[in-house]
Each structure stands twice: as C-alpha cells, then as structure tokens.
Amino acid sequence: MSITTRPVSSQVLDAAIAWQLCLDCGQGSEAEHEEFAKWYAASEEHARAWMQLGMVDQRFVHTTGPARSALMRSREGFGRQVRKLGRGVAGFALALGLTLFLGDRLLPMDYWLADQRTATGEQRTIRLSDNTLIRLNTHSALDIRFDAKQRRVILQEGEIFVETGSHEDPRPFIVETDQGQMRALGTRFLVKRRDDGTLLSVLQSAVAVHPQASANEMILREGQQMLIQRHSLGPMVAIAPGADAWMRGMLVVDNARLKDVIAEISRYRQGHLGVAPEVADLRITGSFPLGDTDLALKALTPTLPVEIEARTHWWVTVVASDAKQTRKL
Amino acid sequence: MSSLQRPQHQLVGTLYRDHRSWLLTWLKRNVACPHRAEDLSQDTFIRLLGREHLEAPREPRAFLVQVAKGLLFDHFRRAALEQAYLNELMRVPEGEQPSLEEQQLILEDLKAIDRMLTKLSSKARAAFLFNRLDGLSHAEIAEKVGVSIPRVRQYLAQGMRQCYIALYGEPI
Numbered sequence: 001m002s003i004t005t006r007p008v009s010s011q012v013l014d015a016a017i018a019w020q021l022c023l024d025c026g027q028g029s030e031a032e033h034e035e036f037a038k039w040y041a042a043s044e045e046h047a048r049a050w051m052q053l054g055m056v057d058q059r060f061v062h063t064t065g066p067a068r069s070a071l072m073r074s075r076e077g078f079g080r081q082v083r084k085l086g087r088g089v090a091g092f093a094l095a096l097g098l099t100l101f102l103g104d105r106l107l108p109m110d111y112w113l114a115d116q117r118t119a120t121g122e123q124r125t126i127r128l129s130d131n132t133l134i135r136l137n138t139h140s141a142l143d144i145r146f147d148a149k150q151r152r153v154i155l156q157e158g159e160i161f162v163e164t165g166s167h168e169d170p171r172p173f174i175v176e177t178d179q180g181q182m183r184a185l186g187t188r189f190l191v192k193r194r195d196d197g198t199l200l201s202v203l204q205s206a207v208a209v210h211p212q213a214s215a216n217e218m219i220l221r222e223g224q225q226m227l228i229q230r231h232s233l234g235p236m237v238a239i240a241p242g243a244d245a246w247m248r249g250m251l252v253v254d255n256a257r258l259k260d261v262i263a264e265i266s267r268y269r270q271g272h273l274g275v276a277p278e279v280a281d282l283r284i285t286g287s288f289p290l291g292d293t294d295l296a297l298k299a300l301t302p303t304l305p306v307e308i309e310a311r312t313h314w315w316v317t318v319v320a321s322d323a324k325q326t327r328k329l
Numbered sequence: 330m331s332s333l334q335r336p337q338h339q340l341v342g343t344l345y346r347d348h349r350s351w352l353l354t355w356l357k358r359n360v361a362c363p364h365r366a367e368d369l370s371q372d373t374f375i376r377l378l379g380r381e382h383l384e385a386p387r388e389p390r391a392f393l394v395q396v397a398k399g400l401l402f403d404h405f406r407r408a409a410l411e412q413a414y415l416n417e418l419m420r421v422p423e424g425e426q427p428s429l430e431e432q433q434l435i436l437e438d439l440k441a442i443d444r445m446l447t448k449l450s451s452k453a454r455a456a457f458l459f460n461r462l463d464g465l466s467h468a469e470i471a472e473k474v475g476v477s478i479p480r481v482r483q484y485l486a487q488g489m490r491q492c493y494i495a496l497y498g499e500p501i
Binding site: 005006007008009010012013014017018020021024052053055056057059060062063064065066067068069070071072073074075 | 406409410412413414416417418420421435438439441442443445451454455458460461462463482485486489490492493496497498499500501
C-alpha cells in the first residue's frame with residue numbers, strides 16, 4: 001500500500017472532516033484559515049488525511065446532468081422495488097416498516113416511469129405525463145412505455161381504470177396484456193386480467209381492440225364489455241352492474257355465484273380464502289366493502305346458509321352452516 | 330484437514346438439492362427477469378459456500394430467503410440506479426447523448442458512488458449529494474431535507490467518513 005492511500009487514525013480523520021465542514025460552509029474566518037494552516041502543517045498524517053478527503057471529491061466531479069439526477073433519484077426506484085418484494089412475501093414489507101393501505105393517493109408522475117405496483121388491498125391513482133389518469137386496483141402491476149410514437153401501458157397483473165388525458169396528443173394510447181391490445185379512442189375504460197383472459201369494459205366513448213395473435217380489430221362502445229383471448233374476441237355483452245364499484249371501495253354483485261364472489265374478495269385479502277364445494281354455486285346479490293374483507297364475509301351469513309370457518313386469520317373457508325366449526329370469525 | 334471443508338459442502342449440497350427450485354420460485358415472484366432470478370439463486374448458494382461458518386439451519390427456507398434478500402437488495406439498488414440513469418438520459422436530446430460506451434463508464438462510476446453511500450440513511454445520502462453534486466450550502470440543504478443545520482453537518486460528516494472508508498479502509 002502506498003503511503004498516500006494508507007488510512008489515517010480515526011481522530012485525524014474526524015479532525016480533517018471537521019475542517020472541511022468549517023471551510024466548506026464559506027464562513028471560515030481569517031483566523032480559522034490560519035489555524036487550519038497550522039493544523040495541516042503539524043504532521044504528515046494531517047496532510048495525508050486532507051489530501052485523501054480531497055480525492056473523495058474527485059469521484060463526484062463527473063457526476064453532472066443525467067448522472068447527477070440518476071444518483072439523486074435512484075432511491076425512489078429502490079423503494080418501489082422493495083415494496084414489490086413485499087408483495088411476494090407476506091409480512092416482509094411490514095417488517096420493513098412500510099405499510100400497505102387502501103387509500104386515495106394521487107401521485108404526480110414524471111415523463112417516464114416503470115413498474116407501478118399495488119399490494120394486496122391497496123389502490124393507487126397515478127397521473128401520467130400526458131395527463132392520463134390510471135387507477136390500479138388491488139394487487140396490480142403495470143409497466144409504462146411512452147416513446148415518440150406511442151403511449152403504451154402493459155397490464156401485467158390485476159386491474160386498472162383508465163381515463164385518457166390529452167386528446168391533442170397524436171400518439172395512440174394503448175393498453176396491452178398477454179391476450180390483446182386496446183387502443184383508446186378518447187375514453188374511460190376498465191381492463192382486468194383474469195385466469196380466462198382479459199376483460200375490457202368501456203365506460204365512456206369507445207376502445208378499439210384486437211387479440212395478440214390476430215389483426216382482427218373490433219370497436220367496443222360505451223356500456224359494452226368483452227373477454228379478450230389470445231386468438232379470439234368473445235361476444236360483446238352489456239357491462240356487469242358495479243364493474244367500476246371497486247373504485248369506490250365496494251364489490252357489487254347481482255345474482256353471482258358464491259365462488260365467484262369469494263374469488264373476488266380474496267383479491268383484496270392476504271392469505272387463503274376458500275369456499276366449500278357444496279355451497280360454491282349458491283347465488284347472491286348485494287354489495288360488500290372491499291376495505292374490510294372480514295366485514296364483507298360476515299355480510300354473507302345472514303342471507304346464505306353459510307358460515308365462516310377461520311382456522312387462523314390467514315386460512316379462512318366459507319362452509320355450509322351445519323358444518324363443524326373451528327372458530328367463528 | 331480436508332474434512333474441515335466437506336461438511337459445509339455437503340450441507341450446501343443438501344440445501345441446493347432440497348430447496349433450490351423452491352427458492353427459484355420465490356425469486357421469480359420478486360424479480361421481473363427469470364434469468365436474473367436464476368443467477369440470484371445460484372449466487373445465493375455460492376455465497377453460502379464462501380461462508381466460514383455454516384451450521385445446518387433449523388428453518389432452511391427462511392434461512393435461504395434471508396441470504397437471497399441480501400443479494401436482492403444489492404440487485405435492486407443497482408437496477409434502480411441503472412433505470413434512473415436511463416430515465417434521465419431520455420430527457421437529453423438524441424444528438425447530445427453520450428455514446429453507449431461512455432454510458433457504461435458513467436454507470437460504473439455511479440455504482441461505485443452508490444456503493445460508497447450504501448450505509449447512509451436516505452436523508453443523510455440526500456444531504457451529502459446536494460452538497461457534493463450541487464454545491465448547496467448547509468443552510469440550503471437544511472431547508473431542502475427538512476432538518477436543522479447541525480444535523481446537516483452531521484450528515485455530511487457521516488458521508489465523508491463512509492466515502493473515506495470505501496476508498497481507503499477503516500481508519501486505524
């Protein structure tokens with residue numbers, strides 16, 4: 001190790017840092033400068049510490065423009081990634097002191113951003129650079145790819161509400177999933193990933209849609225809904241009532257099968273939520289609060305011959321009401 | 330004695346055999362790129378092989394996840410920095426962008442700086458960067474970061490100390 005890179009003692013380092021802070025703030029008086037000169041000359045180690053600290057500054061000399069901004073901002077991206085990590089591992093995000101919540105946050109977003117994600121039970125609204133509003137429902141993941149030719153968002157998981165912004169923007173606004181591509185025609189609409197495909201519901205105006213594996217394009221108009229699969233488009237049907245109720249924190253169902261309602265509620269809830277086969281096909285109509293899924297489950301019991309069996313908070317099953325019960329919720 | 334090495338290798342071998350595919354699934358849930366997840370799962374076991382002391386963990390999967398998380402955090406930190414840099418570059422007119430090679434060099438510099446500052450809190454990191462990159466005064470930083478001026482000085486001292494240690498090692 002050369003003499004110039006050998007570490008100094010902790011005390012000398014602290015003294016050198018204190019001097020740098022003192023002289024750096026521009027308040028160093030003449031007397032202080034003199035005193036510093038004395039300190040500097042007093043020993044080889046002092047001079048070495050000072051020189052070494054100066055070398056640290058050299059590291060930052062080229063960090064200007066984009067590099068500077070990147071360094072200032074990189075922690076934001078890191079925070080997003082860590083939140084994403086919390087999605088995969090229950091409790092881990094909480095251990096980090098980051099809380100997941102259901103709220104109405106509106107985050108102004110920059111020109112370009114990637115990987116927007118919500119945790120289970122969380123909803124979030126983001127505003128894109130073209131003023132488009134996107135609301136992510138629980139447990140959803142979205143990539144945003146804007147460039148000179150197009151405004152494209154890719155829904156990887158979950159559900160979004162889109163209200164397109166600037167109508168003067170010449171670039172087409174496209175929502176993409178594995179199954180299909182949806183081009184907004186100045187509009188408000190919902191896109192939801194399901195096991196059996198992508199469900200598109202147009203709330204206002206119109207959306208042009210084509211499946212990924214075919215150029216066959218159709219236009220879906222206000223009040224219409226369609227299931228998109230990779231190779232084909234399903235029939236156009238009227239939007240289910242309450243399709244957008246989740247934005248108000250409610251699940252609204254009309255004559256729905258219990259198993260579908262439970263599957264829907266479980267999207268907002270950590271842990272296992274199941275339904276016994278003998279009651280899975282019971283029909284139900286009503287509205288349920290999504291912010292409190294325990295309450296939503298309780299609301300089932302007066303109207304259906306079921307009860308809620310909770311082994312733990314993380315393992316809950318809806319069973320026929322005569323079944324042996326472990327612990328009532 | 331060669332048997333000093335062996336139980337450790339055997340242990341890592343067993344962990345690998347029994348839990349690698351589980352760990353890979355866990356990683357894939359948390360990392361967008363499947364190849365990256367593969368790399369990270371390999372790195373996890375390689376890191377274990379490099380450990381001086383290794384006892385059979387009572388909860389093997391929790392243990393593996395703990396090791397993998399450390400690697401994931403490094404990965405996220407680097408990825409976030411890279412992404413932030415690319416995002417910033419997109420604001421620069423095309424003709425004025427650095428060449429790909431220059432971009433790589435700049436990124437390497439950035440990663441080196443970021444590593445130096447790993448141990449700082451986000452406020453300390455921000456304070457230090459405002460000072461070094463933008464030349465802001467202590468009072469300006471105090472206002473931006475929302476802390477007192479003495480606290481800013483403390484942050485700056487921490488930053489300098491961390492950078493010093495990264496470059497020259499612990500003071501003696």
